[in-house]
Amino acid sequence: MRVTQSVEQFMNDPIAFFGESLTQMHSIPRDELEELQRQAMGIRFKEHRESIEILRKLTDRLTITELNEFDDVVPLLFSHTAFKSYPAALIDNKRFDLMTQWLNKVTSHDLSHVDTEGINSIDEWIDRLDETTPLEVITSSGTTGTLSIIPKDKDSATQGMILWRMCLFQTFGKEPTPEELNPVVEVIWPNFASGKLGHLRIASMLKKSFTGGDESKFHPLYTDAIDTDLMFLASKMRAAASRGELDRLVIDPALTARKDEFIAMQLRQPEELAAFFERLTTELRGRRVFMIGTYNLMYDIAKAGLDRGIKDVFAKDSAILTGGGAKGFVLPDNYMDVIREFLGVDKIQEGYGFSEQNAFHWACDEGRYHVQPWVIPFVLHPDTSEPLPRKGVQVGRAAVYDVLNKSHWGGVISGDEVTIDWDLECPCGRTSVAFEHEIMRYSEKQGVDDDRITCAATQEVHNEAVNFMKEFES
Amino acid sequence: MSAYTVPLFLRGEVITDDLVSFGTRSGGSEFEAPDMTKYVDRLPLRSPMEMADLYDVGFDEILDVLQALGDALVFDTNPHLQEAYEAALFANPLPADMLKNSYQILQPLFSRDAVRELADTQVGLDHLNGWVPQKMSDGRELRVRAFGSRVLHIPAGNGGLVSAVTILRSVITRCDTIIKAPSNDPLTAVAIARTLADVAPDHPITKHLVVAYWKGGDVAVEEALYRPEHIEKIVAWGGLASVKHVTRYIQPGLEMIALDPKRSATIIGAEAFSDETTMREVASRAAVDIGVANQEGCANARVIYVMSGTDPAGIDNANRLGELIYEELVKLPAFISTPPLYPNRELLEHVESSRMTDDWYRVIGGEQKEGAVIVSQFDSAVDYSAMLSGRVANIVPVDSIDKVTEAVNAYTQTIGIYPESLKRELRDRLPLFGAQRLTSLGYACNVAIAMPQDAIEPIRRMCKWIVEEECDPDVVIPLWRLGEVAHESAVQLAQV
Numbered sequence: 001m002r003v004t005q006s007v008e009q010f011m012n013d014p015i016a017f018f019g020e021s022l023t024q025m026h027s028i029p030r031d032e033l034e035e036l037q038r039q040a041m042g043i044r045f046k047e048h049r050e051s052i053e054i055l056r057k058l059t060d061r062l063t064i065t066e067l068n069e070f071d072d073v074v075p076l077l078f079s080h081t082a083f084k085s086y087p088a089a090l091i092d093n094k095r096f097d098l099m100t101q102w103l104n105k106v107t108s109h110d111l112s113h114v115d116t117e118g119i120n121s122i123d124e125w126i127d128r129l130d131e132t133t134p135l136e137v138i139t140s141s142g143t144t145g146t147l148s149i150i151p152k153d154k155d156s157a158t159q160g161m162i163l164w165r166m167c168l169f170q171t172f173g174k175e176p177t178p179e180e181l182n183p184v185v186e187v188i189w190p191n192f193a194s195g196k197l198g199h200l201r202i203a204s205m206l207k208k209s210f211t212g213g214d215e216s217k218f219h220p221l222y223t224d225a226i227d228t229d230l231m232f233l234a235s236k237m238r239a240a241a242s243r244g245e246l247d248r249l250v251i252d253p254a255l256t257a258r259k260d261e262f263i264a265m266q267l268r269q270p271e272e273l274a275a276f277f278e279r280l281t282t283e284l285r286g287r288r289v290f291m292i293g294t295y296n297l298m299y300d301i302a303k304a305g306l307d308r309g310i311k312d313v314f315a316k317d318s319a320i321l322t323g324g325g326a327k328g329f330v331l332p333d334n335y336m337d338v339i340r341e342f343l344g345v346d347k348i349q350e351g352y353g354f355s356e357q358n359a360f361h362w363a364c365d366e367g368r369y370h371v372q373p374w375v376i377p378f379v380l381h382p383d384t385s386e387p388l389p390r391k392g393v394q395v396g397r398a399a400v401y402d403v404l405n406k407s408h409w410g411g412v413i414s415g416d417e418v419t420i421d422w423d424l425e426c427p428c429g430r431t432s433v434a435f436e437h438e439i440m441r442y443s444e445k446q447g448v449d450d451d452r453i454t455c456a457a458t459q460e461v462h463n464e465a466v467n468f469m470k471e472f473e474s
Numbered sequence: 475m476s477a478y479t480v481p482l483f484l485r486g487e488v489i490t491d492d493l494v495s496f497g498t499r500s501g502g503s504e505f506e507a508p509d510m511t512k513y514v515d516r517l518p519l520r521s522p523m524e525m526a527d528l529y530d531v532g533f534d535e536i537l538d539v540l541q542a543l544g545d546a547l548v549f550d551t552n553p554h555l556q557e558a559y560e561a562a563l564f565a566n567p568l569p570a571d572m573l574k575n576s577y578q579i580l581q582p583l584f585s586r587d588a589v590r591e592l593a594d595t596q597v598g599l600d601h602l603n604g605w606v607p608q609k610m611s612d613g614r615e616l617r618v619r620a621f622g623s624r625v626l627h628i629p630a631g632n633g634g635l636v637s638a639v640t641i642l643r644s645v646i647t648r649c650d651t652i653i654k655a656p657s658n659d660p661l662t663a664v665a666i667a668r669t670l671a672d673v674a675p676d677h678p679i680t681k682h683l684v685v686a687y688w689k690g691g692d693v694a695v696e697e698a699l700y701r702p703e704h705i706e707k708i709v710a711w712g713g714l715a716s717v718k719h720v721t722r723y724i725q726p727g728l729e730m731i732a733l734d735p736k737r738s739a740t741i742i743g744a745e746a747f748s749d750e751t752t753m754r755e756v757a758s759r760a761a762v763d764i765g766v767a768n769q770e771g772c773a774n775a776r777v778i779y780v781m782s783g784t785d786p787a788g789i790d791n792a793n794r795l796g797e798l799i800y801e802e803l804v805k806l807p808a809f810i811s812t813p814p815l816y817p818n819r820e821l822l823e824h825v826e827s828s829r830m831t832d833d834w835y836r837v838i839g840g841e842q843k844e845g846a847v848i849v850s851q852f853d854s855a856v857d858y859s860a861m862l863s864g865r866v867a868n869i870v871p872v873d874s875i876d877k878v879t880e881a882v883n884a885y886t887q888t889i890g891i892y893p894e895s896l897k898r899e900l901r902d903r904l905p906l907f908g909a910q911r912l913t914s915l916g917y918a919c920n921v922a923i924a925m926p927q928d929a930i931e932p933i934r935r936m937c938k939w940i941v942e943e944e945c946d947p948d949v950v951i952p953l954w955r956l957g958e959v960a961h962e963s964a965v966q967l968a969q970v
Contacts, residue, residue, distance in 0.1 A: 054830040078827075081820075083826035087834050091856045102831070146858050166577065243860050244885035244908075 009401045011040035014374050022170040039405040041291035055409050073276040073401045077411040083148040096125045107151035121434045122228040133252050138198040139353050141231045145239030154405035155284035167362045168319040184212035188291035194228030198355040221276045224265050234465035262466045288315040294324035299335045302342035312344025320348045344404040357402045367435035374404040393421045478561045480507040480660045481485040483667040510688035510695045518704035527678040530647040533603045537586045542673040544584025549577045561661040562626035567816045576634040592924040594645040596933040604760035613949035620937035623646035630711040631656030637663035675775045691719040702727030729914040731935045736772040736887030742768045743896040747791045759916030763890045764867045765811030766919035773888040773918045776862040777855045780880045782871045788895040792871040796849040800838045813844040814864030824858040882907035884927040890918040
């Protein structure tokens with residue numbers, strides 16, 4: 001039946017293409033899928049070559065005019081640096097007109113009409129983009145003194161949330177029930193309530209689409225938003241420290257003026273943490289929930305609960321999602337058991353993704369992260385970035401080309417070492433290619449610091465910046 | 475299978491027992507060295523009194539021994555150096571020609587004239603070899619002598635020079651010396667020590683030299699050794715980690731002489747653009763400052779401030795200079811510079827992204843990972859300037875001399891400057907921001923040994939400056955007489 005459906009539907013609306021069914025999504029025969037992927041890649045490339053200036057320039061330089069085979073895209077994969085290639089001085093000097101010009105070359109959407117008059121901060125700029133363009137950019141902070149600014153759009157965010165819902169609430173091998181298609185749960189969000197960081201953007205989507213529209217079912221740990229300009233300051237601080245120039249760091253007076261607000265927010269945190277814990281273990285006890293958090297965060301909460309004699313907190317059919325690196329944290333071997341005992345749920349799901357691409361790859365019961373069908377995975381040589389053969393077991397640097405990515409170029413290289421067994425037929429029954437469970441950042445493997453502040457460290461970094469402002473003033 | 479063994483050189487004795495394995499920085503290959511936890515008790519002198527024999531050695535004899543050592547440090551005939559070179563090929567990111575060259579420059583360092591100049595200008599022959607008298611204004615006679623101390627060295631591993639300089643400095647100051655060999659150049663210090671033992675067996679100089687390898691930060695070794703009763707000073711070169719390992723042991727009686735990790739910069743005046751010939755010369759000078767030893771050193775040029783101006787003509791000039799520098803950079807001979815063996819991937823990702831951001835940056839070269847010149851099209855350095863390495867430099871056009879002080883901060887070592895007049899204009903100002911050495915463009919990595927380093931005088935600091943005073947009570951009014959005077963006054967007061 002699918003054969004008659006168009007490549008266009010596959011690459012633009014995979015949800016409809018697969019009948020909003022997780023089972024169908026991961027049951028399509030490999031060769032049939034690969035043909036769809038190849039065609040979709042060629043079409044998307046042609047579109048993006050027209051609409052994304054930096055891609056066009058790269059293809060002109062490399063004289064690449066079309067993509068036919070998967071490996072053809074490899075020279076065109078971007079690294080994370082493509083999304084922070086603007087000079088940080090533009091933000092310091094509040095040249096959001098020039099920032100918009102830069103972003104306009106990175107995204108397929110036309111931003112030439114955006115008026116940046118009167119914009120005084122990164123948050124205001126992103127809000128303006130939210131209001132006047134299809135974009136919903138996300139940021140992630142690094143240590144080179146810049147922020148990655150990744151031009152996601154609203155459509156992909158909406159689509160992404162439906163895909164999350166499918167993967168979280170459906171069971172592979174069974175067609176979805178109406179209830180699974182529209183679940184209503186309490187959303188436990190152990191994080192800041194909002195912000196422009198990639199993982200915080202999700203919050204506003206969850207608030208709407210997992211609660212049946214009832215926003216009182218959204219339970220954030222902290223009620224405040226993460227301030228992007230403060231995160232930028234934190235990033236600049238780290239860069240200045242590494243250059244021995246902390247004395248030259250200038251804090252934007254607009255940010256300094258809000259110092260008291262940030263300090264008050266910092267002071268509220270212990271209280272909010274206590275209240276959050278209380279709500280979890282009383283009001284929300286036994287309820288069906290969706291909860292998301294990194295391994296270390298989940299573990300900390302679980303450990304604190306068990307220490308108080310609290311366990312089996314939520315309904316067994318709750319949806320729990322965890323993942324993310326455990327960078328900087330040492331977890332005991334039995335950390336998943338601790339988390340499971342506290343939560344008391346049947347199933348804890350894990351996923352793998354990175355912010356330069358949209359898709360999230362969910363782990364099956366075997367622990368393998370099955371690649372979403374509209375994403376073409378690659379295993380590259382870790383140093384040369386040459387593609388390794390698409391057969392047998394390959395270990396190397398993960399890269400993906402995401403054909404569903406419309407607002408920016410979908411080809412990205414990660415900093416992660418992954419393993420793919422290309423010939424494997426996973427016992428879970430999914431036909432899709434999968435990353436093996438063990439994934440490690442190369443920087444972590446080599447024992448060097450890398451230019452990434454993980455979502456796990458958001459609060460710590462935010463606090464670092466507030467503390468710096470306090471010292472700076474006194 | 476280990477690629478090679480790093481023996482313990484223990485005061486003339488070469489020990490290769492109790493071997494354990496270590497990895498090298500470039501990964502893969504391993505080497506073996508004696509388990510230092512078994513030998514750590516034998517590394518330091520048993521008693522400070524054992525240093526007395528060094529004072530029976532006259533300076534002429536020191537010069538003779540060092541001259542003989544230098545004469546024996548000929549790469550083509552010295553098997554120890556050849557072995558050290560073979561090991562460095564495994565352990566060091568530098569290409570073969572460059573490593574070989576770093577051994578070929580050793581011999582002249584040990585010549586009588588070079589050693590005498592070093593000793594005389596950096597400490598003073600009089601102070602090294604005897605008590606230097608001085609009459610003070612209060613009448614006392616002062617005599618000062620520079621004594622050697624018990625020093626532990628943690629040298630950097632970029633090339634053979636650092637190990638050679640370490641040994642030279644130790645010998646002329648009559649120090650008792652323990653060298654912790656670096657993992658990326660594990661055998662050079664041992665090779666020099668073994669050559670010393672060949673030319674001067676059983677000589678006190680040989681008996682006051684230990685070269686050992688253990689993994690930096692190994693507390694089993696360092697806690698036992700880094701104590702005031704064993705060593706008085708630690709000279710720590712290189713990386714933040716190695717310096718940080720050491721700081722925890724610093725206490726009264728054990729001081730650290732830190733030759734910190736540093737970065738360097740370059741400032742080029744508008745005169746560079748006066749004509750094509752000058753521009754070419756400036757370009758070849760700058761290329762050398764970038765390229766030497768593949769920009770692995772702290773003295774290499776990285777960010778190059780150019781006073782071209784930032785108007786279109788100025789930017790054109792900066793771009794043109796960038797092209798010329800790139801041309802000269804890739805032309806450098808292999809013993810000076812080559813494409814890096816292990817380019818920094820993260821850096822090259824940033825460079826490629828700058829290439830795509832051509833409103834702000836112009837990237838020249840770099841497509842074969844051979845090195846690149848990034849010309850900023852406005853007056854700021856790239857945000858990843860701290861990563862620049864492997865022959866990647868950033869040219870920053872600026873309008874005024876005030877902007878070039880941005881090149882200098884607390885981590886700055888060398889500033890290469892063109893022309894000389896600009897250097898003189900800047901020399902009273904740049905040190906305030908942190909610059910430690912101002913040199914002619916093209917000489918950043920062409921470092922003389924007989925001068926201060928990192929804004930300190932390390933050889934003076936390796937010495938203990940001991941004073942002997944002679945006070946004649948009839949000349950220098952003694953405190954006890956002051957006491958008598960005061961007492962007499964008090965008695966007189968009481969009688970009134």
